[in-house]
Every structure is written in structure tokens, then in C-alpha cells.
Amino acid sequence: MDRFIEDKTTKVKVDYEGAEHKVDFNDLKTGGFIKQRQKDLFTVRLRCPGGRMPTDKLVEVSKLAHKYSKKGVVHFSFRQSLEILYVDYREFTPLVKELEAIGMKVASCGPRVRVPTACGGCEYNPNGLTDTQGLARMVDEKFFGTPTHHKFKISFSGCPIDCARTRGMDLGFQGLVEPEWEEPTCTGCTICSEACKEDAIESDPDTGKPIFSPDKCIYCGDCIRACPTGAWRAKRYGHTIRVGGKHGRHPIDAEEVATFVPDEKIPDVIEKTVEWYMAKGIRGERIGTTLARVGVEDLKKALEPVIGEIAAPEKERT
Amino acid sequence: MSEAKTEAAKAASPDISPDISIDLRGTLCPMNFVKTKLELEAMETGQVLEVVLDSGEPIQNVPKSIKEEGHKIVDVKREDDHFRIKVKKC
Numbered sequence: 001m002d003r004f005i006e007d008k009t010t011k012v013k014v015d016y017e018g019a020e021h022k023v024d025f026n027d028l029k030t031g032g033f034i035k036q037r038q039k040d041l042f043t044v045r046l047r048c049p050g051g052r053m054p055t056d057k058l059v060e061v062s063k064l065a066h067k068y069s070k071k072g073v074v075h076f077s078f079r080q081s082l083e084i085l086y087v088d089y090r091e092f093t094p095l096v097k098e099l100e101a102i103g104m105k106v107a108s109c110g111p112r113v114r115v116p117t118a119c120g121g122c123e124y125n126p127n128g129l130t131d132t133q134g135l136a137r138m139v140d141e142k143f144f145g146t147p148t149h150h151k152f153k154i155s156f157s158g159c160p161i162d163c164a165r166t167r168g169m170d171l172g173f174q175g176l177v178e179p180e181w182e183e184p185t186c187t188g189c190t191i192c193s194e195a196c197k198e199d200a201i202e203s204d205p206d207t208g209k210p211i212f213s214p215d216k217c218i219y220c221g222d223c224i225r226a227c228p229t230g231a232w233r234a235k236r237y238g239h240t241i242r243v244g245g246k247h248g249r250h251p252i253d254a255e256e257v258a259t260f261v262p263d264e265k266i267p268d269v270i271e272k273t274v275e276w277y278m279a280k281g282i283r284g285e286r287i288g289t290t291l292a293r294v295g296v297e298d299l300k301k302a303l304e305p306v307i308g309e310i311a312a313p314e315k316e317r318t
Numbered sequence: 319m320s321e322a323k324t325e326a327a328k329a330a331s332p333d334i335s336p337d338i339s340i341d342l343r344g345t346l347c348p349m350n351f352v353k354t355k356l357e358l359e360a361m362e363t364g365q366v367l368e369v370v371l372d373s374g375e376p377i378q379n380v381p382k383s384i385k386e387e388g389h390k391i392v393d394v395k396r397e398d399d400h401f402r403i404k405v406k407k408c
């Protein structure tokens with residue numbers, strides 16, 4: 001591999017369908033066509049919210065990738081997009097037409113809300129507490145492409161295991177459940193204290209019944225799943241909201257701004273957060289840097305009308 | 319709630335005698351669950367299977383998987399470093 005030999009061309013003339021067009025490779029990025037170091041060749045990034053695709057589409061995409069990739073390869077990107085590599089820019093028009101015909105869209109890069117990523121979630125994963133896939137589809141439909149000061153990445157994890165790494169996102173949502181214990185059905189079997197990996201439940205030495213330490217609880221729901229009698233139940237489900245994380249050369253860990261925010265508030269939270277970022281941030285700055293400059297309290301205040309009092313777990317119970 | 323109480327009382331009662339008993343101490347996840355499941359599949363609805371499980375990972379995982387499969391855990395006893403659970407096939 002020639003590591004440092006690159007084609008630096010940024011503008012070319014294209015002749016398609018009898019007309020002459022000028023293509024600026026930098027403009028193409030917004031449409032999800034990324035210039036490769038190899039002359040005339042581009043990566044075409046597809047839009048797969050939550051990393052899911054119906055199998056019939058996948059079959060058709062495979063055929064197109066096989067037809068248009070000069071090297072016959074695709075890449076599964078870290079953000080769950082399928083990228084067709086080594087595509088000649090002269091073939092963009094037919095490729096996009098053929099992609100459209102099978103209902104596939106091209107994703108985007110640049111300073112805007114990106115295609116959301118998500119873990120498998122509660123639909124088939126027994127750990128999952130939220131419908132991460134459904135929420136990712138909602139964000140893709142409602143917010144994809146919204147202009148921002150810099151890239152804006154959103155992700156959804158279904159539980160505190162956080163496979164979708166919400167701490168490294170501009171805006172991350174991580175599912176959680178608040179457990180509630182009911183004495184009459186408890187038989188004192190002690191399974192819940194075994195099931196809790198956080199030592200938040202101890203068994204009473206005499207009765208075997210749980211002694212709960214809410215400050216150690218991470219709201220994973222293992223106790224609810226394990227309890228044979230249903231004495232532990234779900235009191236409420238919600239999301240922890242994390243803002244301002246990123247990876248890259250200088251990673252930032254996201255700030256937790258709220259917790260136990262229900263599903264139906266998510267569109268408003270996204271809207272308000274982007275609004276705040278556009279008002280307080282500056283061009284070329286990730287929201288994490290804006291937060292560090294302006295202060296997390298400022299954002300929390302802006303979010304208050306949306307999430308209000310719900311944004312805290314009830315720590316006073318025993 | 320009263321119904322739940324009777325269920326709890328039943329679960330606590332010591333006189334449920336199992337139809338079959340398997341000792342899965344030393345069997346690792348998820349083989350302990352697979353063995354439990356196969357045993358339950360061979361049984362009649364309403365029969366009771368007794369399973370002995372190590373504490374730690376086995377007891378964290380197997381009861382919850384049994385519940386997810388729709389069966390009922392009717393009795394749990396802790397004995398030193400293991401658990402003796404009774405499962406009613408549903």
C-alpha cells in the first residue's frame with residue numbers, strides 16, 4: 001500500500017446523460033460520497049439507521065456493490081453504515097438511480113445530524129429495556145441531515161451495558177429501569193441478591209429478603225428478571241441522556257444531563273439540544289467543547305421545560 | 319394481591335416433591351440452562367423438576383431464562399454454595 005501517495009484533485013468535469021457537469025468532490029461529502037486517495041474513486045456510504053437492513057435489500061445492495069465497486073468490496077463502518085468502496089465518480093448517477101429503485105438512500109457526512117446508531121435493544125436481546133431500533137428509525141426520519149456546527153452523532157443503548165457507547169456520542173440515550181420491591185410476594189429465596197452484580201441488594205440474614213441500596217443501583221433490571229415470584233417489578237422505564245461525548249484524537253466523555261426520561265420526550269430533547277448547540281456553539285466546534293465552554297448547567301436549564309422534574313431517580317426508598 | 323399471596327405461600331411450602339431431579343453443580347452457562355430446558359421438554363405440563371445450581375453465574379442466569387421460557391419457579395432453597403430450585407412445567 002502506498003501510504004502517502006494521494007490524488008489531490010478536488011474538481012472534475014463529468015459528462016453524463018449528454019450534459020456536462022462540474023463536480024466538486026468536497027460538495028459530494030454532504031451527500032455521502034467520500035473521495036478516496038485513489039484517483040477518481042469514491043466511497044459511497046449508505047444509510048442504515050441502527051445498523052439494520054431487510055435481507056431483500058441486502059441482497060440487492062450486494063449486487064450493486066458487486067457491479068460498481070472496482071475492487072468488489074464493501075466496508076461495515078464503525079457507525080453501522082454499509083460503505084461501497086472504490087466507486088468511479090462517473091458512475092454515481094446510475095448507482096444512485098439503482099439504489100433509489102431498491103429504496104436505499106445515501107448517508108451524509110459533514111456538519112449535520114448523522115444517521116443514528118443503536119444496539120439490538122429489547123426486541124430480541126433479553127437485557128434490553130428500550131426499543132432502540134424504533135427510536136433510531138424515528139431519529140433518522142425526523143432529524144437526519146439537520147445542519148449543526150460540526151458532526152452530530154446520536155446513539156441508543158438498550159441497557160446500562162451500553163453497547164452503543166453513549167458516552168462517546170454528541171447525544172446518547174441509554175435505557176434503564178427502576179426496580180420496585182413488594183414484600184407480600186417475596187419468599188426470601190435470595191436469588192435477587194445473587195443476580196445483582198452491583199451489590200445493590202443484600203439478603204437479610206434471617207428472612208432472606210432483600211435490603212436495597214439505591215445508591216449502588218445502576219437500573220439494569222437483573223433483579224426483576226431473576227425474581228421467581230415477581231416481588232421485584234419495573235416501576236418505570238426511561239433513558240439516561242448523555243451529551244457532549246466524542247472519540248477521535250482528543251476524546252471527551254459525555255456529561256449526564258438527565259435520567260429516567262421517557263420515550264415520548266426524546267424528539268423534544270433532541271430538538272432542544274440541537275437548538276441550544278446552534279445558539280451557544282460556534283462553527284466547527286463539537287457540542288462537547290461548547291458544553292465545556294458554556295457549562296453543562298446552561299444546557300440543563302434549556303432542557304428543563306422539556307424534561308422538568310422527571311429527570312432524577314428516586315433515591316430515598318429503601 | 320391475595321392471589322399473589324397464595325402463590326407465594328405455595329412457593330414457600332416445603333412439600334412439593336419433584337418428579338425428576340437433576341444436579342447441575344459444575345455445569346457451566348449456558349449448558350446448565352440447555353440441560354434444564356431439555357429435561358423440561360420431556361416432562362408433562364404440571365410436573366415439577368428439581369434443579370441444583372451453583373451460586374454465582376448459574377443462579378444469575380438459569381432462573382431468569384426458565385421464567386422467559388414461560389415456566390414457573392415454585393420453590394428455591396439456598397444450601398451452602400448452591401441453590402435447589404423447583405420448576406413447574408407450564
Ligand code: SF4
Pocket residue numbers: 119120121122125127128129157158159160161162163164
Ligand atoms: S446495550 Fe444492552 S440491550 Fe443493547 S445490545 Fe448491549 S446488552 Fe443488549
Ligand code: SF4
Pocket residue numbers: 177179195196197198199200201216217218219220221222223224
Ligand atoms: S436494577 Fe440491577 S443494579 Fe439495581 S438492584 Fe436490580 S440488579 Fe441490582
Ligand code: SF4
Pocket residue numbers: 181185186187188189190191192193208209210226227228229230231232
Ligand atoms: S428474588 Fe424475589 S422472592 Fe427471592 S428474595 Fe429476591 S425479591 Fe424475594
